[in-house]
Structure formats: C-alpha cells, structure tokens
Amino acid sequence: MPEVRTRFAPSPTGFLHIGGLRTALYEFLWARKNNGKFILRIEDTDVKRTVPGSLENIVQTLKDFRLNFDEGPILQSQRLDIYFKHAQELIDKGHAYHCFCAPERLDQLRKQQQENKQPPKYDKHCLKLSKDETEAKLRANEPHVIRMNVPAGQRISFADVIHGQISVSSDDLDDQVLLKSDGFPTYHLAATVDDHLMGITHVIRGEEWVPSAPKHILLYSFFGWPLPQFVHLPLLLSKTRKKLSKREGDVAVKDFLEQGYLPEALLNFVALLGWNPKTEQEIFNLRELTEEFSLDKLNKAGAVFDPEKLDWLNGVYIRSLKVEDLFARISPYLIRAGFELEKYPKEFLLRILLLEQARLKKLSEIGERVKYFFSDPAYDPEMLRWKKVDNRQLSESLEIAKKIIINCQFPISKEEIQNAFFAEIGDKDKGAILWPLRVALTGLEASPGPFEIMDAFAVLPNGKEIILKRLNTAIEKLFQS
RNA sequence: GGCCUCAUCGUCUAAUGGUCAGGACACCACGCUUUCAAUGUGGUAAUCCGGGUUCGAUUCCCGGUGGGGCUGCCA
Numbered sequence: 001m002p003e004v005r006t007r008f009a010p011s012p013t014g015f016l017h018i019g020g021l022r023t024a025l026y027e028f029l030w031a032r033k034n035n036g037k038f039i040l041r042i043e044d045t046d047v048k049r050t051v052p053g054s055l056e057n058i059v060q061t062l063k064d065f066r067l068n069f070d071e072g073p074i075l076q077s078q079r080l081d082i083y084f085k086h087a088q089e090l091i092d093k094g095h096a097y098h099c100f101c102a103p104e105r106l107d108q109l110r111k112q113q114q115e116n117k118q119p120p121k122y123d124k125h126c127l128k129l130s131k132d133e134t135e136a137k138l139r140a141n142e143p144h145v146i147r148m149n150v151p152a153g154q155r156i157s158f159a160d161v162i163h164g165q166i167s168v169s170s171d172d173l174d175d176q177v178l179l180k181s182d183g184f185p186t187y188h189l190a191a192t193v194d195d196h197l198m199g200i201t202h203v204i205r206g207e208e209w210v211p212s213a214p215k216h217i218l219l220y221s222f223f224g225w226p227l228p229q230f231v232h233l234p235l236l237l238s239k240t241r242k243k244l245s246k247r248e249g250d251v252a253v254k255d256f257l258e259q260g261y262l263p264e265a266l267l268n269f270v271a272l273l274g275w276n277p278k279t280e281q282e283i284f285n286l287r288e289l290t291e292e293f294s295l296d297k298l299n300k301a302g303a304v305f306d307p308e309k310l311d312w313l314n315g316v317y318i319r320s321l322k323v324e325d326l327f328a329r330i331s332p333y334l335i336r337a338g339f340e341l342e343k344y345p346k347e348f349l350l351r352i353l354l355l356e357q358a359r360l361k362k363l364s365e366i367g368e369r370v371k372y373f374f375s376d377p378a379y380d381p382e383m384l385r386w387k388k389v390d391n392r393q394l395s396e397s398l399e400i401a402k403k404i405i406i407n408c409q410f411p412i413s414k415e416e417i418q419n420a421f422f423a424e425i426g427d428k429d430k431g432a433i434l435w436p437l438r439v440a441l442t443g444l445e446a447s448p449g450p451f452e453i454m455d456a457f458a459v460l461p462n463g464k465e466i467i468l469k470r471l472n473t474a475i476e477k478l479f480q481s
Numbered sequence: 482g483g484c485c486u487c488a489u490c491g492u493c494u495a496a497u498g499g500u501c502a503g504g505a506c507a508c509c510a511c512g513c514u515u516u517c518a519a520u521g522u523g524g525u526a527a528u529c530c531g532g533g534u535u536c537g538a539u540u541c542c543c544g545g546u547g548g549g550g551c552u553g554c555c556a
Contacts, residue, residue, distance in 0.1 A: 009556095013556075045555090046554095046555055046556070048555085049556080099554090103554075106553090106554085118483085119482080119483045120483095120552065121552090147554095163487090168484065168485070169484085172483075173484095174552080177553085178554095181554060182554080184554085186554070186555085187555075191556090207485095207486075207487095207550065208550055208556090209556090210485060210550075210551075211485055211550070211551040212551075235550070237548095239492090241549070242549080243549075243550070269493095272493065276494060279504095280495080280505080282504085282505060282506095300487060301486095301488065301549095302487075302550090303492090303493065303494090304492060306491095306492045306506070309506040309507080310506095311506090312505090312507085315518095358519040359517075359518045359519075360518090430514095432515085433515080435516065436515095438516065439516090445516070446516055446517035447517065447518095449514085449515070449516080449517090
C-alpha cells in the first residue's frame with residue numbers, strides 16, 4: 001500500500017471560506033488517519049483573480065485550526081515550465097493542439113450555439129490547421145492557447161468514492177483549454193499534472209468538480225498515468241439551498257473567528273456537515289475526529305449550513321472552557337468594547353466572565369452583556385416595576401434593599417449577602433425586592449441574579465458605593481416618572 | 482437547453498426488506514428560579530410522487546417531480 005497523500009489546493013482569491021475549511025479538514029483527517037501526508041498547494045494560475053495576502057490568510061487559517069500541512073505551500077505559478085512541458089507532450093502525442101482563435105470568435109460561436117439550443121463547444125477549428133500553418137503562426141508570435149483534443153464517441157467513466165460509478169460521453173466534453181495564452185495552465189492541466197507528480201492518492205475536492213472530472217480522467221489516460229481515488233464532497237449550501245459562496249453572506253472563516261466562534265467549535269461543526277460517525281456523539285475534538293473519520297461515512301447530499309446550530313455548538317464549547325482560558329480568549333473583545341481592563345482586578349473580571357459564560361453564544365457578545373459592570377446603566381424606570389406594584393411600593397422595596405446593603409460589611413461573600421436579604425424578605429414575595437434591585441444594578445430585563453452581580457462588585461474597593469449609588473439612581477428615577 | 486448529480490422532521494442526520502422510523506439544533510410545554518441563561522422532563526414534526534419486485538418496501542428496480550452543480554483562456 002502506497003503512502004496516503006492528500007492535498008488542499010485553494011486558489012488565493014480571497015479569504016479562506018467555510019467550505020474550503022471543511023475540505024481541508026477532511027483531507028487533513030484522511031492523511032493523518034492513514035499516517036500519510038497532507039500537502040498545501042496554491043492554485044494561483046489566474047493572475048487576474050489572485051488577491052495579495054490570500055496565501056498568508058490561508059496558511060494562517062490552517063494554523064489557527066491546527067490543520068498542519070506536511071509539505072508546501074507549493075505555488076503553481078512557480079511551476080509553469082512543468083505544465084508547459086506536459087502540454088507539449090500532449091501535442092506531440094496528438095492529444096492536444098494549438099488554438100489561435102480570438103476570444104471574439106469564441107464568444108460568437110458560443111452565442112450562435114446557444115441560439116440554436118446546442119451545447120456550447122469549441123468547434124475544433126484550429127485542429128484543421130496544417131502543421132506548417134501552425135508553425136508559421138507560432139513563429140509570428142500569434143497569441144494562442146493549447147487545447148485538449150477530446151476524442152469523439154467515447155464513454156468515459158470513473159469510480160468516485162462517494163458517488164460510485166460516474167460516466168459521460170466524450171461528445172459532451174469540450175476541447176478544454178489546458179494552457180492559456182499568458183503561458184499559465186488552467187486548473188485542469190495544473191491540478192492533474194500536480195496530483196500525479198506529487199503522488200496524491202486521494203483527490204478530495206468539492207462536488208462542483210464532478211463535471212470536469214472526466215476531462216481529468218482523459219488527461220490521465222493521455223499521459224498513461226494511474227488514477228488516484230476521487231472523492232467529490234457534497235456541497236455546503238446556504239439557507240436557500242444554493243452553493244455557499246461569498247454572495248450568500250458570511251462565509252469567510254476569518255469573519256467567524258472575529259465574531260468569536262471558537263476554532264474548535266467551528267471545526268467540529270463543519271466536520272458534521274457531510275460526514276457523521278454513525279453514532280450519537282456530536283462533540284469531537286480534532287484527535288477524536290481523526291480516530292473516527294473515514295471516507296465511507298461521507299454523505300452524498302449537500303448540507304445546509306445552519307448558523308443556529310453553530311451558535312449552540314459554540315456555546316457548548318464556551319461553557320467547557322476554564323474561566324482563565326475564556327478570559328484569555330475574550331479579552332480582545334472586552335478591550336474592543338472600550339473597557340479598560342487594567343483598571344480592574346483580575347478577580348473581578350473573572351467573576352464577571354463566570355456569570356456570562358453560560359449565556360454566551362459567541363465571544364463578541366460579551367461587551368453588550370457586561371457593560372453595566374463598567375458604567376452605570378441607562379434604562380426606562382418602568383423596567384423596575386415588578387408585576388403591578390405602584391411607585392410608592394417600588395421605592396419602598398428599593399429602600400429596603402438599600403438598608404440591607406448599608407448594614408452589610410464589605411467585602412462580603414455571596415452567601416452572606418444572600419442570607420441578609422432572605423432574612424429581611426422572610427416568606428414574602430422575593431421578586432418584589434429582587435426584581436427592582438436587579439434592574440437597578442443592570443438596567444436589563446434579563447441578566448444574572450442580583451446576588452451574583454453584587455458578589456462581583458464586592459471584589460471592588462468601591463463596590464458597596466456603586467451598588468448604593470445605583471439604588472439611589474433608581475429611586476430618583478421613580479420620583480421623576 | 483444539454484450533461485452530471487442528489488432526495489428521511491424546518492435544519493444536520495441515524496436506521497432497516499418487517500422499528501412506536503432514533504438522535505441533535507430550532508420550536509412548544511412543564512420543573513428549577515426574582516428575570517435571563519444553563520440544566521432536567523415531556524411534546525409537535527420526516528421517509529417527494531407513481532409504478533413495479535416482494536408475503537411485506539422508506540430501504541431494491543424503473544419512471545416522474547423537485548433541488549443542486551457544471552456548461553469560461555475562473556478555480
């Protein structure tokens with residue numbers, strides 16, 4: 001058995017997107033699972049579409065997800081002589097030919113064919129050129145491409161690991177351009193040549209490549225090369241069941257990371273889109289994925305990317321974090337929200353995080369959630385109202401809370417402060433005091449409980465004053481309304 | 482249009498020639514609770530349609546329908 005070798009072969013045309021991440025993951029897993037090699041190859045054969053910085057982003061993203069590659073990045077743009085040589089070889093064997101047709105002619109041909117309801121195909125016009133004619137044009141430096149010479153009337157079939165036997169008639173195949181007029185290869189030539197030269201055993205890629213796979217099969221046979229295994233992954237779909245793409249909103253992995261999705265969660269989520277372990281386990285780390293992964297558990301049908309389930313999964317991962325780890329990861333978001341962390345004791349910040357940890361779906365939510373810890377909240381006094389009580393009763397409740405706090409000796413434990421309140425409330429309605437108290441502290445309809453919040457404030461030297469100040473503010477608001 | 486391909490709850494999916502068609506997200510109800518979250522319990526919800534094969538088909542076959550992909554000197 002030869003060593004398993006897979007490759008991730010993105011084109012550097014922007015930020016790595018979520019579909020690419022899944023492809024890379026599966027390729028990585030399959031290589032690791034078999035103690036093989038995972039190779040990064042950059043398909044930068046379209047000069048016009050290449051975006052500076054993409055390569056760095058791809059490398060960095062793979063690193064962020066611990067999808068370490070063993071070889072590469074290999075840039076196709078630095079291997080032009082190799083592709084040229086192979087294109088030449090095909091010409092020599094009669095499997096390819098020079099084409100001098102201008103783009104205008106091709107456009108017109110296509111238009112005509114479409115009007116006649118014929119499939120757009122090159123008409124092999126330049127194949128009719130004599131050897132001398134071709135030579136003359138080449139000597140005259142006429143712009144040209146090299147096309148593959150697809151034979152007529154052949155059945156081309158290949159076995160796909162996921163889909164089984166796929167077969168098409170060569171009559172449905174176009175004489176694909178292999179080498180462009182700028183000397184760069186097209187995907188079809190470059191990928192095929194490289195996959196062979198790099199000893200790729202499993203060509204794992206998106207299903208959008210199925211229609212051109214027969215062309216690649218033809219190329220392999222032209223060269224006399226053995227076929228690798230083809231694994232065409234089901235597509236990742238948007239909510240409208242279209243291929244996930246930039247047009248359909250957020251797909252850049254970088255954007256997800258910036259919103260505060262944890263790489264572990266994102267990877268776990270994406271792993272389950274098109275693959276599943278056939279058990280009921282849903283939470284997987286990279287090591288577990290490597291153990292469980294296999295190609296025969298891959299699905300055929302496209303999978304809709306459901307952000308709600310990702311949110312849930314991210315929450316699961318956030319909750320599983322040690323609070324110190326959460327702090328390290330979430331600090332940038334707190335700073336971005338304008339909180340001057342250095343002004344607060346670490347203990348205070350950790351307590352705050354502990355309060356919100358179970359509530360977070362993504363790290364970016366933290367600023368909005370905890371801002372009342374850093375500045376006095378603004379809110380509509382009506383929010384203070386518990387059930388239907390009137391303002392007099394409300395302010396009485398707040399006064400009671402005030403009195404209890406005043407009598408408390410800070411610093412104080414959560415239990416002590418809680419006991420103090422419950423002793424005062426007795427068997428009366430707890431909400432009558434606790435609801436307005438909590439709103440006075442947070443300005444929010446939904447938040448952690450008042451004891452937890454006061455417990456966090458208690459860490460601050462002026463914690464008691466802050467609490468009393470907010471109670472006073474609440475009482476004033478009631479009188480103003 | 483042509484070629485290729487896919488089809489189980491709204492979504493991700495499991496399973497089987499005979500099951501109450503299972504799990505997860507979301508949703509709903511209840512419990513816990515001052516609110517929210519987390520958590521616990523329960524619930525609503527699916528085999529695209531039509532023919533075959535078969536004692537029996539969601540599963541196998543054929544045909545339809547629907548979706549998707551491709552149809553570039555993009556990848």
